[in-house]
Amino acid sequence: MPDTITDFAAIRRPVAEARGLPNPHYTDPATHARERDRLFFDTWAGLAVAADVPEPGDARPVDYMGVPLLLIRGRDGAVRVFQNICRHRGMILVAEPRRIEGAIRCPYHSWCYGTDGRLVATPHVGGPGMNTHEAIDKATLGLIEVRSHVWRDVVWVNLSGDAPPFEEVHANLIARWTDFDRALHHGGAESRFTLDVNCNWKLAVENYCESYHLPWVHPGLNAYSRLEDHYNIEAPGLYSGQGSTLYRQIRGADGATFPDFPALPAYWDTAAEYVALYPNVLLGVHRDHAFTIILQPVSQGRTVEHIHLYYATDDTAPDLRAANAAQWKTVFQEDIFVVEGMQAGRSAPGFDGGRFSPAMDGPTHCFHDWVAGRLAGVQ
Template identity: 30%
Template sequence: MTSFAPAPPLDTLAPTLDPTRVRLLDLLDQRQPGRSLPGALYTDPELHDLDLRLLWHRQWFFAGTVAEVPEPGDYLTVDLGTVSVLVLRDDDEQVRAFRNVCRHRGARLVSEPRGSVGNIVCGYHRWTYATDGTLRHAPQLVPTAEGGPDPACLSLRTVAVRVVSGLVFCCLAAEPSADVDAVGEAVAPYLDAHALDRTKVAAQVDLVEQGNWKLTMENNRECYHCDGHPELLRTFFPTWGLREDQVPPRLRASHERYLAAEEDLRVACEARGLARDAVEDLVDRPLGFRVQREALDGAGESFSPDGTRLVGRLLGDLDEPRLGRATLHAQPNLWLHALADHVVTFAVLPLGPDRTLVRTTWLVDADAREGADYDVEALTGVWRATNSQDAAFVELTQAGVADPAYEPGPYSEGERQVDAFVSWYVARMREEASR
């Protein structure tokens, strides 16, 4: 008779990783500090799937602004792979977020990127939910008194949401990190004066870049390529990100002009109690971020060809247009510029391994009048041009990292924040993949 040894207890078995996770960890280990990522991390569909599941579905991400859901029933949707999140303002004027899935048989509740509802009504079998997610009506559902389910147990599945100085962040994790609250405290002194809760959307443009989402974020973290942004360089100093000893001779005049503008900004900020100095934690915390107020070139007021203001009404209670730009970068998918006359936000959303949505939103004072206080074409001109140029750069890079000849190259002195972003990505993915 053949005898068999008893199987070991389940709790003594070492966890096994699926082959894709093993490959991911191997590629993360291959990455050298100060160099870009191995090509497969920008191109492989299975690894992109892990980006979604291990990072986007577990970390806080930027969904939009409170100005995009100004009234009860107003909503926006954010799609991350097969996951759809519904963000809306409820009847009590609180911003909430839900999984965009009916609790009956799973139909998608809302298919448009934005809109307004009285109740949330499933288009399949007309199950109806209040704006707080509770089930209000389910045709032909067996009553609880007759053995049917409790409607209270069929509310929409909630998604964690935090409003940070008018910015809406969401997290799909069952136990979201509390990190967003600490980041919110850090950025409030820079953004609160711009009163995003008293703004409206003047324009919103969606642009699909033909590249991986990480390339989009990397491109934003350096001005090494800013010679390719002639419109932006009218107000955006080209020595951004460089230390004093790194400024090349050809940019010395621009840098001296930058230093003078920075001193003027320091005086203006101190007089108004506005935070100015850089605060950053880009690698070690789950919601890596950097925030700073910096001077603008030209008249120093706004993103216009000569730097003069683009909106007649200033934001919040600000009394001076020449206050530079309060810039916030948050990982994985946000950067923004808050000026005295408007705010422009950028949301980065992955559509596929080589396709990324960049959603740009321009906010102005809620009482500003189009045609009188601002012109949409003028307001959006610089960043529409810059986004188009950046899309071309990202597409060029995507083509290159997909080429067998690609090898991760060294970053320049001005690409410190690119290295920080990639290091953050490696750390977060290694943490999640090893669980």
């Protein structure tokens, strides 16, 4: 059942009347491939974080839904993304994360590139001992750069190159979180972890969007930040999520807390917000830390979640950072059985996508509406 016969109009109805995306959008490889093109390649999607390449020369290969990309920090400190292939015969250039000490050298014929993508050397290209040839114009054969933008340390990419500027597309959320327009400091090794989940990436987005499941899936969290302390966030066509009016800081054994981000309005003393920025980046902001989750779709039924925690300063206590990471890891692990259970449920042939609670599922419906609109070609 290909997605070409999906009734997108039924999905895009008001939340009280709408159905969810039907099974093929979670189980069908052909539908998954079409979603890749329309929902990821034609938009701004999250690739990695700039903290993955902290020093000049650091390079990290990334499999971006089947496309080999290279994340690299240049000698000038700028983070760039290139196709991870040599312009000679298409050989993969960098197979593992590493520091580029000199040039990026192709392991096949030793063509060499600078960290800014320029082709700088072509050994024996004109014959033995002849390193130039009139037919090989190095100025036009640099690495193929992928359009990218860094916001909140996330490296966003637009593979097609056709999307409007990132700042224009996401001006709404940038303005909403202008209070958090501050430097972010990655917490280091203890503040990054991954979760390998057997579900379609969209189910991870849907679950993150809503607070409806808190009492049953996160009883510990719900004990102090209750369902009734949450509110829905909906920006149709852009993002959706939830907010809490009762955020409680983590404290060390000595009562210490993380430093707050500077100059925050009093509202954020007890508030927090959690937003899914479509298609695949989940963001959380609090007075004293933030986190980013980049969803990496591996297949229609498998997703890797890359979680990173950030702080207002780079000198926070390691034990408190470790405790905070452990706390969030517990919360995110509690969601795994839910998203994997929904994935298994998508094998039931009679399931038509389900219905939404008009009061509680608005953020999830907002995401379904975005998916349906892009696939229908009206966004």
